[in-house]
Amino acid sequence: MAKVLVMKERKSRFTNLSNMEIKNVYTPEDIKDIDYSKDIGLPGEFPFTRGIHPTMYRGRLWTMRQFSGFGTAEDTNKRFKYLLKHGETGLSTAFDMPTLMGYDSDNYRAAGEVGVCGVAIDTIADMEILFDDIPLNEVTVSMTINAPAAILLSMYIAVADKRGIPLNKLGGTIQNDILKEYTAQKEWIFPPEPSLRLITDTIIYCARNLPKWHPVSISGYHIREAGSTAVQELAFTLYDGLTYVEEVIKRGLSIDEFAPRLSFFFNSHNDFFEEIAKFRAARRIWYREMKKRYNPKDERTMLLRFHTQTAGCSLTAQQPYNNIVRVTLQALSAVLGGTQSLHTDSMDETYAIPTEEAVRIALRTQQIIAHESGVANTVDPLGGSYYIENLTNKMEDAVYEYFKKLDDMGGMVSAIEKGFPQKEIKESAYSYQKEIDSKERIIVGVNDFIEEEKAPVEVFKTNPDVEKKQIQRLKDIKGNRDKKRLSRTLHDLKRAAKGDENLMPFIIEAVKSYATIGEICDVLKEIFGEYKEPIV
Amino acid sequence: MKVLLAKIGLDGHDRGVKVIRDALTNEGIEVIYIGLHKTPEEIVNTAINEKVDVIGISSMTGAHNLIFQRVFELLNERGKNIPVFAGGIIPDGDIPKLKEMGIKEVFLPGTELKGIVEFIKGLS
Structure with missing residues (x-):
């Protein structure tokens, strides 16, 4: 009998993005230690590896929630309505950098950034x-806001209150996850201890007054x-989550x-199976x-x-239409991983905020x-x-190794x-870049399959009058209070x-x-002080 | 050779600038990275006090036109001609304007590290 030809493999080592070595094939041998009922189980049953609901998307599809915000409140309100008209099922608000950092639009540090990367909110x-014209008792609203989250949530509550909507009807999320700001996104105001107090204050306030609200979205995305x-991503995020839980327990609430x-809020990056295993392990x-x-x-x-949001950092400026394909694969990972809601990135986001x-x-x-x-x-x-279950186990083991290190350091704040x-993060970023430079990792259009000509994409332009308009409105309000x-x-x-x-009221x-x-923020800075980053 | 690296504006995207720092450091180049949320004033003052040969500024906020103009105004006021390069999220259409302002080069996402390092070495 003729034998199947065994070809030499293309690489000496196949790895995923966590640098785990991947075998050429997985067999029952690779899952022999798994106990189905203890480790996998049915969807909607412990340990919830397969999903949190028994019917998952057969019952209800994930919420399609596109992160958006730019210019003045009027501009973003218009984009919200556009998205709802096209079948979006939840809103997600991007604030501009001055808002994220707790500066008013007329602060000198805000110059040039008002309404650029998100919507400008001062009052x-x-x-x-x-x-305006959005039914806050029907649509759920997510707000990506952290250091000043308690302030933006308070504004939202005050608006609902003015419209006569009972607080227990409000559904939505504030990101409100300061720990990952110190490690990753870096939009901070106050030091860790008072920031944790603000977060526990909002969690406790919501538990008592806004039962349908998610007061924190513990984020690995950034x-x-x-x-x-x-x-x-998985280890630091889950550990951040455990830290918040412990803080609230200390304040006397029961779990x-x-x-x-x-x-929680996760990223979905390029390695298809690795991402699915990550969500299941989470x-x-x-x-x-x-x-x-x-x-x-x-x-x-x-x-x-x-x-879940598809990985912004995986998008390429080169051949931008290819990003549609990347996003499709990443979104598919998130769905196969059982996400509750999803944002898919737009192909032009390495240039500017996306066009309609x-x-x-x-x-x-x-x-x-x-x-x-x-x-x-x-x-x-x-x-x-065989592969997914084995990989899910490996993700879990690797996460527990990090948990041990963080425990030994005395917890997340001290780490x-x-x-x-x-x-850890910056070292991974550097080795990833080196792998791309050395072509160990191929990124289509970047280090292989390169084209001279760039595919032309239309780039979104923010209205240049936004800053002036916003500052004028702020001035009027300040004059009439x-x-x-x-x-x-x-x-x-x-x-x-x-x-x-509790500071919320x-x-x-x-x-x-x-x-x-x-x-x-100025009042709070006087009492709490400001954060200074240790440069690593 | 001494290079100052900074993040300008209010955003916190420091992945790129840190990768550049590590790449330069591994080439034996002295790098002073002063961190996030820096103003043009803070950058120019540090560059002059530390007598750096090159300034590298990362911007992702979209405020680059305004902020870089301010950097050059300050350098001119102080009579310093320190070469400046930039990186980050900057629309193609803005690059000619930035170069006219005096920016030596703008490195966008997807640029190979080796090329950036060679370019910076050529600046001093």
């Missing part, structure tokens, strides 16, 4: 325009964008009072840790629900996956694959102060910040008196 007046591997509303680890540490009564406490056409293609990508590909017909179709996660009420609410906030009361009063985000 509750902007927030009212941003959500950790990955900053250059981490999939394993590091089931708040943990069911915690949510659910299993969170279940195991919640169970082991707190033995909760409410099953929802142990469910890891997450939003580019955003529409990105949204259509999700709709094609949902309605045409058939992948939503059954839950966790890759469950039981951040030592620069540990920052250093009740100054006595303003100074009283800011004074009350300062007194509360010195003590240990005080911030809500301040925003209702038209205090600006900058004024509120």
Whole structure:
């Protein structure tokens, strides 16, 4: 009998993006230590490896939620309505850099950045325009805001209150995850300890007043964008989550009072199977840790629900149309990994914020996956694959190695102060770049299959008058406020910040008196101080 | 050779600038990386005090036109002609304007490290 020809392999070593070696084939031997009922189980049943709901997308598709925001509140309100008209099912707000850093639009540090990378919000007046004609009791709204998250949430609450919408009807998310700011995204204001207090204040306030709100979205997305591997993304994010849980427990809440509303946010990068394994491992680890540490009564406490965004850092400026294909594969990983909501990047995002056409293609990508590909017909179709199950185990083991290191360092805050996660991330970023430079890793259009000519894409231009308009509006508001009420609410906030009361009610009063985000942050900076990064 | 690297503006995307720092350091070049959220004033002052040969600025906020102009104004005011290069998210259409301002080169995502390092070595 003639033998099958065994070809020499293309590379001496095949690896994923966490630099794990991948074998040429996986067999029952690779999953022999797995106990189906203990380690995999059914969707909607512990350890939730296969998904948090028994029916998953057969019951309800993931929420298609495109992150958007630019210019003035009017501009973004128009984009929101455009997205809703085209079938988007939830809103996600991008704020400009000055808002993320707690500066007013007229601050000298804000010059040139007002309304550029997101929408400019200074006072509750902007927030009212941003959500004009949008039914806040029907649409869920996500806000990517961290250091000043309590302030933006307060503005949102104040707007709803003005419209007569009961707080228990409000559904949505604030990112409110400061730990990953210190390690990755780096939009910080206050030092870690008072920042953690603000976060626990919002979690506790929401647990009592906004039962449908997700007060924190524990984010690996930015950790990955900053250059981490999939394993590091997962390990640091879950550890951040455990840190927040511990902080709230210390304040006297029981686990089931708040943990069911915690949510996560992950990246979906290029290595298709690695990402799927990461999402599956995430659910299993969170279940195991919640169970082991707190033995909760409410099953929802142990469910890891997450939003996914395709990897912005994987997009290339070269041959930008190729990005549509990358995004499709990454989105498919997220869906096969059981995401609850998804943002697909637009092909032109290495140039500027996306045009309407580019955003529409990105949204259509999700709709094609949902309605045409058939992948939503059954839950966790890759469950039981020798490779996927083996890889899910390996992700979990690697995460626990990081947990041990972080424990030994005395927890996340002290690890951040030592620069540990920052250093791990920047080293991974550097080795990834070196692999691309040496062509160990091929990126189509970047280090191979290069074309001289760039495919022309239309680039979005922000209206140059935004800054002027925004500063004028701020000036008008500052001129027309009740100054006595303003100074009283800011004074009350300062007194509360010195003590240990929950700051949310005080911030809500301040925003209702038209205090600006900058004024509120200045009061808090006086008491809390400002963060200085250790450069690693 | 001494290179100053900084992130300008309010965004926190420091992955690229740190990769460049490591690449230069591995070539034996002295690098002073002053971190995030720097103003043109802070950058120019440090460059002059530290007597650097080259300034590298990373921008992702879209405020590059305004901010780089300010950097050159400050350098001119102080009578310094330190070469400046840039990196980050910068639309193609803005690059000629930046070069006219005096930026030696703009490195966009996907640029090979070796090329950047060679270019910087050629600046001093």
